[in-house]
Amino acid sequence: MAQTFEMKGRFMAFSEKCRIGMIGAGNVAQRHARVLSGFADVEIVGVTDVVAPAAEALATTLGAPAFPDAAGLLSLEPDAVYVCVPPFAHGHAEEAVLASGAALFVEKPIGVDLTVPTALAADIARRGTLTAVGHHWRYLDVVRSAAELLADRPVRLVNGVWWDKVPPVAWWVRSDRSGGPVVEQAAHVVDLARALVGDVRAVYAAGTGTPPPVPDADVDAATAATLIFASGAVGTVSSTCVLGWKQRAGLEILAEGLALFVGEDELVVRDSTGQERRIPGDPDAARVAVDRAFVDAVRGIGDDIRVPYAEALETHRVTCAIAESARTGQVVTLAAPAASPAASPAASPTASPAAVPAASPAAVPAGSAAPAGSAAPAVYAGRPATPATPTLTQPASGASPATIASPASAASPASSPASALPPMPAMPPMPAMPPMPSMPPVAPMPSAPPAPQAPPAAPWAPAPAGSTAPPEPGRPATPPIPAPRTAASPASDAQSAPAPPIPATRTEASPASDAQGAPAAATNPSTGDGGSADE
Ligand SMILES: NC(=O)c1ccc[n+]([C@@H]2O[C@H](COP(=O)([O-])OP(=O)(O)OC[C@H]3O[C@@H](n4cnc5c(N)ncnc54)[C@H](O)[C@@H]3O)[C@@H](O)[C@H]2O)c1
Numbered sequence: 001m002a003q004t005f006e007m008k009g010r011f012m013a014f015s016e017k018c019r020i021g022m023i024g025a026g027n028v029a030q031r032h033a034r035v036l037s038g039f040a041d042v043e044i045v046g047v048t049d050v051v052a053p054a055a056e057a058l059a060t061t062l063g064a065p066a067f068p069d070a071a072g073l074l075s076l077e078p079d080a081v082y083v084c085v086p087p088f089a090h091g092h093a094e095e096a097v098l099a100s101g102a103a104l105f106v107e108k109p110i111g112v113d114l115t116v117p118t119a120l121a122a123d124i125a126r127r128g129t130l131t132a133v134g135h136h137w138r139y140l141d142v143v144r145s146a147a148e149l150l151a152d153r154p155v156r157l158v159n160g161v162w163w164d165k166v167p168p169v170a171w172w173v174r175s176d177r178s179g180g181p182v183v184e185q186a187a188h189v190v191d192l193a194r195a196l197v198g199d200v201r202a203v204y205a206a207g208t209g210t211p212p213p214v215p216d217a218d219v220d221a222a223t224a225a226t227l228i229f230a231s232g233a234v235g236t237v238s239s240t241c242v243l244g245w246k247q248r249a250g251l252e253i254l255a256e257g258l259a260l261f262v263g264e265d266e267l268v269v270r271d272s273t274g275q276e277r278r279i280p281g282d283p284d285a286a287r288v289a290v291d292r293a294f295v296d297a298v299r300g301i302g303d304d305i306r307v308p309y310a311e312a313l314e315t316h317r318v319t320c321a322i323a324e325s326a327r328t329g330q331v332v333t334l335a336a337p338a339a340s341p342a343a344s345p346a347a348s349p350t351a352s353p354a355a356v357p358a359a360s361p362a363a364v365p366a367g368s369a370a371p372a373g374s375a376a377p378a379v380y381a382g383r384p385a386t387p388a389t390p391t392l393t394q395p396a397s398g399a400s401p402a403t404i405a406s407p408a409s410a411a412s413p414a415s416s417p418a419s420a421l422p423p424m425p426a427m428p429p430m431p432a433m434p435p436m437p438s439m440p441p442v443a444p445m446p447s448a449p450p451a452p453q454a455p456p457a458a459p460w461a462p463a464p465a466g467s468t469a470p471p472e473p474g475r476p477a478t479p480p481i482p483a484p485r486t487a488a489s490p491a492s493d494a495q496s497a498p499a500p501p502i503p504a505t506r507t508e509a510s511p512a513s514d515a516q517g518a519p520a521a522a523t524n525p526s527t528g529d530g531g532s533a534d535e
Contacts, residue, residue, distance in 0.1 A: 017043040018295050021078035021102070023070055023093045025049035025058035027169070028107050028134070029084035033062055035291045036082075042295055048073045050089075074100045080130075080298045083107065086169070087184060088177040091116040098123055103130040103298045105291075109187050110312050112179035114320050121313045132294040132305045133312035135191045139289035142267035142281040146196055146253070146260050149269065153255035155197045158227065158235030160189035163247040166214050173217035173241075175323075180207075180219045182326075183319040186239040190322075191307070191315040192251050192262060193227070193235065200318045202228040202333045207326035212241050225322045230336065237322065 018041055022029050025047050036042045048067040049055035059066035067073040070093055074081070080103035083093045090111045097104050104124070110133060111117040124131055137143060162185050171177035178184040182205075194200065207220030222240035229235065250263030261268040264283040270276045296302025307315075314337055321332040 017041055018080065018299050019043050019045045019076070019078045020295075021045055021073045021076065021081040022047045022058065022084065023049075023073065023081060023097070024084035024089075024107075025051075025054040026084060026086075029082065030058060031287065032082050032084060032105075032134075032291060033058060035288050036295070037062060038288075039292070039295060041299065045076050045078050046073045070096045074102070078102050080105060080294070086171045086177060087112045087179050088171065091120070094120050095123070098127055098129055103294075104309070105132045105134070105294050106309065106312070107134045108191075108312060108315075109179055109183050109319065110309065110316055112176060112183065114317065117309075117313050117316055121310055124309050130297055130305075131309035132290070132297070133307045133309055134290060135188065135307040135312060135315070136283075136286045136290035137188050137192050137264060138195055138306040139286040139293070140262075140264065140281050140283065141285070142262055142279055143192065143195065145267055145279060146262045149258060149260065150196060150253065150255055153258055154231065155229075155233045155253055155255045157252075157254040158193055158197055158229070158233060159252040159254075160186065160193055160235065160237040160250070161252075162186040162189055162239045162249045163243060164241055164249065165243050165245055166212050166217070166241045170216075173212065173214050173219050175219050178219065179320070180223070180323050180326075181239045181241050182223050182225070182237070182322045183316070185241075186223075186237055187315060187319050189249065189251050190237060190318050191312075193229075193237070194315055194318065195306075196251070196253060196262070197229050197231065197233050197235070199230040199314070199336060200227050200321075200334055201230050201336075202331055203318065203321045203325050204331045205322045205325040206329070220326060223322065223326050225325065227318075 018039075020036060020042055022033060022044060026049070029047075029049075033044060033047075036044055044062045044064050046065045046067055047055045047059040047062065048070055049058070052066070052068065055066040055068075074096055077100070081097045081100075082105045083090070083097065084107045085093060087109050090106070094104060094106060098120075110120070162181070164185065166173055167185075172184065182190070190200075203225050205223055205225035207223045210221055211217035211219055212221045219241070221242050222238070224238045225236060227235045227237060248263075250261055253260045253262065257272045259270045263281065264286075265281045267279040267281060268276060269279065290306075293302060293304040293306070297305050317334055321334055324330075325332045
C-alpha cells in the first residue's frame with residue numbers, strides 16, 4: 001500500500017507533488033522558482049504579477065501558466081503560495097492566500113511598517129495557517145555553529161552591520177515602499193541577533209537625514225542604532241547604502257572569552273587560545289534549505305520552519321522600532337511578546353514558536369509622549385498616518401520613550417517603563433585576574449604648551465540649520481549641518497546630497513506599475529549581480 005501524508009486536511013500518496021503558486025515574479029521569486037523546480041516533489045502550477053510580462057517570462061521558464069491576478073492563480077487550489085512582492089505591496093495577496101486555505105511563504109520584510117503585518121499575523125493565528133518567511137540566514141550551518149559556541153557563554157556585546165550599495169530595484173530608495181534600509185535589508189542581521197542573542201527591549205537610532213546619491217531617494221544614506229537586549233547584552237546595528245559594492249554584512253558577537261563574526265559566507269571564531277578560525281559558510285545551501293523545510297512542512301513530512309510569520313513579526317518590530325527612533329529621535333522600547341518564550345539566547349537559531357497575539361486596543365501612534373509626570377510610556381503600534389516631525393530629543397530631557405508593543409502584551413496593564421525595560425540579570429562573578437606584571441618606570445612627558453581654551457559646547461545642542469562652524473586652522477570648513485528632515489521637505493534632502501547622482505538601473509515601467517512595483521530586471525548591468533534586493 002502506498003504511504004500517505006496529510007496535506008490541507010486530506011491524505012495524499014507520497015508520489016503526489018506539492019503544488020505551489022507564485023505571486024510576484026521578480027528577482028527573489030525567480031530564485032525560489034529555480035530552487036523549487038529542482039525538487040522532485042514540487043510542481044509550480046502558475047505565476048501572477050501585476051506586471052504581466054514579468055509573470056509571463058517566469059511562467060514560460062517554468063512551463064506553467066501566467067495569470068493576470070491572484071484570484072486566477074488561486075482558482076487552481078495550490079497547496080502553497082509564495083508571496084514575493086516588494087514591502088509596500090504586502091497585504092491583499094496574503095489575505096487571498098489565507099482565505100484559500102493554502103500554506104503561505106512570504107518574503108521578508110513582511111511590510112513597510114507594522115499595520116499590515118500585525119493584522120495578517122492575527123488572521124494567520126486565527127486560521128492556524130502554516131507559514132514561513134524568507135529569513136534564510138537561520139538555515140546557515142555557520143549560524144548553528146555560532147549558537148553551539150555561545151550555548152554556555154552569555155553574550156555581552158553585539159555589532160550588526162549591513163554596508164552595501166543601493167540595490168537595483170526602484171522601490172528600494174523610497175521609505176514608503178521599502179520601509180528603509182534597516183527594515184528592508186539589515187532585517188537579516190537583526191533577525192540573526194534575535195536568534196543568537198534573544199529579544200530586543202529598547203532601541204535608540206539616528207539616521208543621516210540625507211539620502212544616498214540616487215534619483216528620487218528619500219531613505220537615509222546611513223543609520224546607526226543602539227540596542228538593549230532582554231538578556232542585558234547591548235549592541236549596535238549600522239546600515240549604509242552609499243557604496244558601489246557590498247562591503248560587509250553580518251554580526252559580531254562578543255561573549256566572555258569569545259569573539260565571533262557571523263556572516264553569510266563565513267564564521268570567524270577567536271577564543272582564549274588567541275587563534276582565529278575561519279569556517280566557510282554556504283549561503284546557497286541555506287537558500288535551498290529554507291524552501292526545502294517549507295515544502296516538507298507543507299507535505300507533513302518535516303518540522304523545521306525556523307521563521308514562521310509570527311517570528312518574523314518579532315524581528316520586524318525591532319527594525320520598525322529602529323526606523324521609528326531614527327525618525328523621531330526618541331528611544332523606542334519593545335514590550336516582551338506575551339506568548340513567546342523568554343529571550344532565547346544562543347539556544348537555537350531555529351523556530352521560536354511565538355503565538356500571535358491579538359491587536360492591542362491601547363496602541364497609540366509612535367512618538368506620542370506620555371503626559372508629563374505620567375509613568376506609562378507611549379505605546380507604539382506602527383507608523384502614524386501622518387509622520388511626526390522628527391525631533392532631536394535627549395533621552396533624559398523628559399520625553400517619554402515610545403514603546404513598540406507586541407500586540408497581546410500591549411493589552412497587558414504591565415506596560416510601564418519598569419516592565420518594558422526589565423532589570424539587568426545578575427552577572428556571574430568574574431574570575432580573579434592574575435596580578436599585573438610590574439611595569440618599567442615611564443619617563444615623564446615633556447610638558448605641552450597650554451592649549452587655547454575653546455568655549456564649552458552646549459551638550460546635545462545641534463548647530464542651527466544651515467550654519468557653518470568656523471574652520472579650524474589648516475582644515476576646510478565643515479559643511480553645514482542639514483536641517484532635520486521633515487516629511488514636507490524631501491527636496492532639501494536631495495539638495496544636501498553631496499555626491500553626483502548614480503543613475504538608477506531600473507525604472508518603473510508605467511504609472512500602473514509605479515503604484516504596484518516594477519518588473520524584475522534579470523541582471524543589474526552596473527554590478528553584474530542578479531539584481532535582488534538584498535543578495
Ligand atoms: N530573503 C532574501 O534573500 C531576499 C533576496 C532578495 C529579495 N528579497 C525580498 O523579496 C522582496 C522582493 O524583492 P525583489 O528583489 O524580488 O523585487 P523585484 O522588484 O525584483 O520583484 C517584485 C515583483 O513583485 C511584483 N509585484 C508588485 N506588487 C505586486 C502585487 N501586488 N501582486 C503581484 N506582484 C506584485 C513586481 O511587479 C515585481 O515583478 C523584497 O521584500 C526583498 O527584500 C529577499
